[in-house]
Amino acid sequence: MDRIPILRMGKFLLVTIQIDLYDRLATNLETDLVYMVNKTGAKGVLIDISALSIVDSFMGRILGNIGSMARIMDAETVVVGMQPAVAITLVELGLELKGVHTALNVEKGMELLRNKIKDLDYEEEDEIEANEDSTE
């Protein structure tokens, strides 16, 4: 297997990482996800890492890259299910997962994404109103 399946669920893309990743698999995931966000216009990406027993700086960087690139394409990324030992280790290692949100589990992650998108909808509405004001 050299690709991780990406599921589409409405406005979201879902990825479940089921094994400790080889580097190439992780790099492929990064490219595939960015491509999929672009192709589907997804507003959110949810990555379930509950099966990962290790997140080192390489994997951390991949997750961060996915978050930053998705954001450029107007999508939010949430990483869910991080094992407590992994979270403790990441802090001590000194790695911040910049550009991604984190949530306890898939349900919480979906909720977070939905809220983020709702906020965005409001902001867009505000902008339209503001524009209307200025043309008056």
Add this chain to the structure above:
Amino acid sequence: MRIVLNKDTMKIEKEQDVVPFRNRVKEYAVKIGMSVVNQTKLITAASELVRNMLKYANGGITVIEVISEGRNSGIRLTFVDKGPGIKDIALAMKDGFSTGKSLGLGLPGAKRLVNEFEIKSSVGEGTTVSIIKWKNG
């Protein structure tokens, strides 16, 4: 006194060697009953060091040892490469220093994750890093 109870070596030549190496370290850590948090710290540190070895020295040799001292037991990992060596070790150990356009977290982060950390390097000859994680510690 430190006694070596078991010694295993593994060659690291390519990226695909990283995961099997991590799995081997985990086997030993589980065998001595190391807690999950300590296992995770040890394996993460090991992963950083083995990546450095691949990235900067084109690979090398790793030694996995089960050691004991009094009632405590632990895992000692040694990473030996014949790469270019490190000119300024103090600088390389600083958070954020990288010649590889990376985060510069590997060495200082690995040090924070283990109980003992030793690095020796000479330019043109290579680098040896040795770490110990105790089961209770």
